[in-house]
Amino acid sequence: MSAWVAREHHRFEAAGKPFVYLVPSAAIFALDDAADSVLRTLSARPYTREELAIVLGGATAVGRARSASTLDADSLDAAIAELTRVQAIGKAAAPVAPTPKVIPLAPFPLTTMVLNVTNQCNLSCTYCYEYGEDKIVDTENGKQPKFMSEETARESVDFMLKESGSNKLAHITFFGGETLLNFPVLRKTIAYAKQRAAEVGKDVDFSLTTNATLLKPEIIEFLAEERVGVTISIDGPREVQDKFRVFQNGTGSYDIVAPKIKELLRRHRSRPIGARVTLTSGKMDVKRIYQHLTEEIGFWEVGFAPVTTSPNRAHAISDGGYDEMLSQFRDLAYEFLETTVAGRHHGFSNVKETLEELHKGVSKAFPCGAGLGLLGVATDGDVALCHRFAGSDAHQLGTVRDGIDRQAQQTFLEQHHIANKTDCHTCWARPLCSGGCYHEAHTRYGETTHPNLHYCNWIRGWTDVCLRIYGELSERNPAFLAQFDDEEMKELVS
Amino acid sequence: MNHLKAINKKAARVERATLREPQGRPEPGRGTTEHDVVALQRTGLPQAPHFPVGCSLVFSPGWEADRTGGTAGLCQPVERDLFDCHIGCYWPAQVPDQLNHAPDWTAKCAAAQKDWRKIDLIFP
The missing domain is CATH 3.90.930 (Outer Surface Protein A; domain 3)
Structure with a gap:
């Protein structure tokens, strides 16, 4: 037998x-x-x-x-x-056949286009991947213009609407550098995109990421009016924010941004506004940062991400740092659970995003949509994998004028499929992780194809925490999980 | 199912997809595929490491001849299951050495699906 x-x-x-x-x-x-x-x-x-x-x-x-x-x-x-x-x-005698390597059929419709409207920034955050020693593109003396022109932005919109294929909804995200340094082009691009989308019978949705230093009443008014989704890069209370998020002369930015953010949150009520926190090796206090940003500043949601950097930098998170981060994430995730079971909102967005993927049963062949449903556009109109690679010749996938380079895209997908990541083949967390961020891998290992082996334990630990939260919610508040059904349905219907 | 309860969407889909595929305990008189002969009859993916009938798994130096100088001791698929060896075999030298000794081996075979009969044995 x-x-x-x-x-x-x-x-x-x-x-x-x-x-x-x-x-x-x-x-x-x-x-x-x-x-x-x-x-x-x-x-x-x-x-x-x-x-x-x-x-x-x-x-x-x-x-x-x-x-x-x-x-x-x-x-x-x-x-x-x-x-x-x-x-x-x-x-035992019938080993499982390996999962077939299926490359998505081209042309894959574009869902999100990230437009780097400038590669300049008025802050000099010391950990930033874009300007520090880990940078991919020379934004100071490179070939790219420092600001995207109106013409390139319009060409990008046309590109987006064309490449979105049969999708009715197109997402455009403005990014930088500091996005608001090029507010004039941003404003005109939104007007143009709305007009063009209406002409071709599509809807278009806008969002941006900003460091909040340049927010002023007329900009806030415009963002609220146009229902632009806003994500603010902020690290937490003054002592945390001012450690890395500084101006060129070294002064911290907290006192400049805090009142502007409060004004934005007061006026801009048409979309939930989230904070995006970069975690570093220093004093990591996730709960305190979360409390400050939600209760004292008033953000609806807060998402945390470990800094992307090569391992030898002082702010790089070490192995022990990942353990510490996991234990703090776990505490906040259980706070999320109890608040949610009680029927109230909790804004720890990392856990919510993972719960949604667990609920749908996502099993990824690629870690993210970069190069597939998401593309980044550099200031000169070069199309890249995502915003973090925008302007890099080595990661170019065409231009907004000539369209997507299908050959390059195909090669990219062939090389980055989970089937090629041998290290991942015995990992139970691979349906969600699929090797992790291409940019993180490029910074750590010099190769986008490399799985991010430095945070495997963290990913498995975090997935386990989210599975437990998911199991608890399925017993104690299944109605909360049903919201993800609706979103899936909405996508299908739209 | 009585012992498992689908919790997420994917589990519900797995349950639906396997509704008509009873496994584990076949109904009396109705076999499952698990005891089928799979040798050269490929139905679906192989259930175990797949060695075609006659595969020797032994490298015979000289590839076109066995150690006695004849062809009888060569692995058999060279006569009948070319693709398993020429493409899938971990030891490519089990088929004629196209680079050095038999450059024209496939010259008459423009499309393997159609012309495979034209690929002949190579005798020492």
């Missing part, structure tokens, strides 16, 4: 019950005692059906007495059949 083995999975407990996250399908099942004991037993080593009956069934064969917790033969067979059906277990 052939033996059964457990297939790739991650077992976790939530609300006192066992669950399993299956890999690579990303399906989540709740297990009863029978299924759980079969899966746990098989996780240790292969067993035949008869051995399982002995180990789990009270074992008349070895003369042990049956206890109440033992499995009868029918339950055992049924549990084996159901676990096999969802591929949580399988026959």
Whole structure:
């Protein structure tokens, strides 16, 4: 009789019950005692059906007495059949065929275009990937103009509307440098995009990221009026913000930005406004930063991301730093859980984003949409993987004038598929991570194709936390998770 | 299902997709594919490491001849299952050495699907 083995999975407990996250399908099942004991037993080593009956069934064969917790033969067979059906277990003699490497068909519709309207910035944040020693593009003496022209912006809009294919909705995100340094072009681009989208029967949606230093009443008025989604780069209370986010003369920016942000939050009510925090090796106090930005400043949501940098920089997060970050994220995630169960809003956006992916059962062949549904545009109209690579010749995928370079795009997708990342093949978190950020990999390892091995434990730890939160919510507040159904439906309908 | 409960959307889809594929315990009289002969009859993906019938897995120096100088001891697929060796085999020297000794081996074979019969054995 052939033996059964457990297939790739991650077992976790939530609300006192066992669950399993299956890999690579990303399906989540709740297990009863029978299924759980079969899966746990098989996780240790292969067993035949008869051995399982002995180990789990009270074992008349070895003369042990049956206890109440033992499995009868029918339950055992049924549990084996159901676990096999969802591929949580399988026959040891029949190894799983590798997941086929499927490259998305071209032309893949463009969902989001990130427009780098300038590569200049009025701050000199010391950790910034764009200007520091880790920079990819020379923005000071390079070939790119420092500001995007109106003409290039218009060509980009036409490019976006054309490449969005059959999608009815197009997203345009303005980025920099400091985006608002080129506010005149931004304003005209929005007007042009609305007009052109209306002509071709599409909707267009706008957002931007800014450091908030240049916000003033007329700009705030415009952003609110046009329903532009705003993300503010801010690191937290004064002592945290002023450590890295400084002007060229070294003065901190907190006192300049805090009142402007409060004014923005007061006036701009048409879209939720989020803060985006860069975490560094220094004093990391996620909860304090979150409290400050939500309660004292008034942000609706706060998202955290570890700084992207080569490992030898002083602000780079070390292995121990990732452990520390995970433990602080876990605390805030459980605060999110309790607040959500109580039916109130909690703005820790990292956990919400992961919950949405877990709910849908996303299993990624590529870590993000860069080069696929998302493209970045440099100030001269060169199209790149994403905003972080905008202007880099090595990562160019065409221009807004000539369209997407399909050959380059195809080569990129061939080279970056999860099937090529051998290191990831035994990792249970790969459906969500898929090797991680291309830019992070480029900065750390000099190769966009390289998986981000320096934060594997962090990713697995964080995915485990989110799975537990997900399991708890499925028991204690399933209505909260239903909101992600609606968003999926909305996308399908639009 | 009684022992598993689908929690997320993907689990519900897995459950729906496997509705008509009972596995594990076949109904009496209805076999599953797990005991099928899979040798040269390829239905779907191979269930185990796939070695075509006759694959010797042994490298015979000289490739066109076995160690006795004949062809009987060569791995058999060279006569019948070219693609398994020429493309899939980890040891490419098991098929004629096209680079040095048999450059015209596939000259008459413009499209393998159509012309594979024209690829002949190479005798020592």
